[in-house]
Amino acid sequence: MHRIDDEQRRVRLGRRHLLAPSTRATSAVAVADAVVALHATDAATVFLSVCARLADPGAEAVERALYEDVSLVRLLSMRNTLFTVSAEAAPAVDASSARPVAVKERRRLLKHLREDGQGLDERWLADTEDQTLAALKARGNATGSELSAAVPALRTKITLFSGTKQETVQGTATRVIRVLAADGRIRRDRPRGSWTSSQFRWTAAEPWPPSDPAEARAEVARRWLLSYGPATEGDLKWWTGWGVRETRTALAAVGAEEVQLDSGAVGWVAPGDLATEASPEPWAALLPGLDPSAMGWADRGFHLSTDHRAALFDRAGNIGPTVWWNGRIAGGWAMRPDGEPVWRLLSDVGREASQRIEAEAGRLSAWVGDARVTPRFRTPLERELTA
Incomplete structure (x- = not known):
């Protein structure tokens, strides 16, 4: 069996994720395609991940792709998580991952409506969705609060959860909007405030055309x-949230072709993707929390020391901002209230690395x-650095 150490x-990570300076991209779409999907749960992550990989970084390029060209789109998809993908990749991501999520979201909402006992049902939900879409089309775009008022x-x-310790009263606006977004009938438009804001306006959209789920997964x-x-079968299963059968199929x-990994596990590569690649120039990167390069594998042993995990992850398994040196996570960084980036190295990487990290900051x-x-x-190290 062919071995890839x-x-x-x-x-490969440095080259294919566009992190070495000579590989940096000229467009936000090229960055999204290079990593397949950008984590978008935190609005700022998309911008920070893209700009770390752009030859000429700037928030304007990302905003243009998201809100003017709509060449980047957000989908509630893999692992029931919000991702940003290119419009070219969106139909496959939608059919393979977003559609099942949308079905579950609608089913969950209808269950809560029935259990509430007010007689709210599928007809009520359909009527409410129609009214919401009509109001949105009349306004062009609107926040959730503005839609609730209309x-x-x-x-x-x-x-x-009536009768339990978790009993709570909620408005239906957020949940109805979430279902409409999961179905692709509305999408996030420019937020209120800057690119770091998650207070999005919404605008009407057309669902992606249906396609065969098995072909989309492939x-x-x-x-x-x-x-x-x-990467291993387990890595792909974790990243997508698919079942074992769907992943193997x-x-x-x-x-996909099998290869041997240093860990002793069997890895997989795309057909014919066995050639050894030359090392790029030395590179450093400051990547945001939930960046794809840190979240792309279930087993991160080839680029992350187990000794660093406690400082860099929160209790739910979300990785915070990371400092990279030549394909390894070497530490973490944060931004102080005055805007100064600060970092701490958890590995001894030498003077050249420190100079390049300084340049990236x-x-x-x-x-x-x-x-x-x-x-x-927020992670332990990020909190310490901003204290």
Whole structure:
């Protein structure tokens, strides 16, 4: 069996994730395709992940792709998580992952409506969705609060988990909007405030045309292998949230080839993707929390020391901002209230690495400008650095 060692995996990461300076992209779409999907739970992550990989970084390029060209789109998809993908990749991601999520979201909402006991049912939900879409089309775009003001049904309150310690009363607006977004009938438009804000306006959208889920899973697996391979079956299963059978069927459909990894595990690569790649120039990167390069594998042993996990992850398993040196996570960083990036190295990487990290911090400060970034999921090291 062909062997691909950990050093070659780190070389591939630097090249294919556009982190080495000579590989940086000229467009936000090229970055999204290079990593398949950008984590978008935290609005700032998309901008920070893209700009770390752009030759000429700037928030304007990302905003243009998201809100003017709509060449980048957000989908509630893999692992029931919000991702940003290119419009070209969106149909495959939608059919393979977003559609099942949308079905579950609608089923869950209808269950809560029935259990509330007010007689709210599928007809009520359909009527409320129609009224919400009509109000949105009349306005062009609107926040959730503005839609609630325009559509009385969205102000309906329901009781969740009645009779339990978790009993709570919630409005239906957020849940109805979430279902409409999951179905692709509305999408996030420009937020209120800067690019770091998660207070989005909403605008009407057209769902992606339906396609065969098995073919879509094969296409997603092919893209993922080209970006993250070699990787294990478990890595792909974790990243996508698919079941074992779906994962194995997708690997077989795409013609994935087996390789041996340094860990002793069997890895997979895209067909014919066995050639050894030359190391790029030395590189450093400051990547945000939940960046794809840190979240692309279930087993991160080839680029992350187990000794670093306690400092860099929160209790839910979300990784915070990371400092990279030549394909390894070497530490973490944060932004102080005055905008200064600060970092701490958890590995001894030498003088050259420190100089290049300093240069990356300067590059980050230059394009971020007056914006301030605080990760939604805060980790022990990030909190220490901003204290």
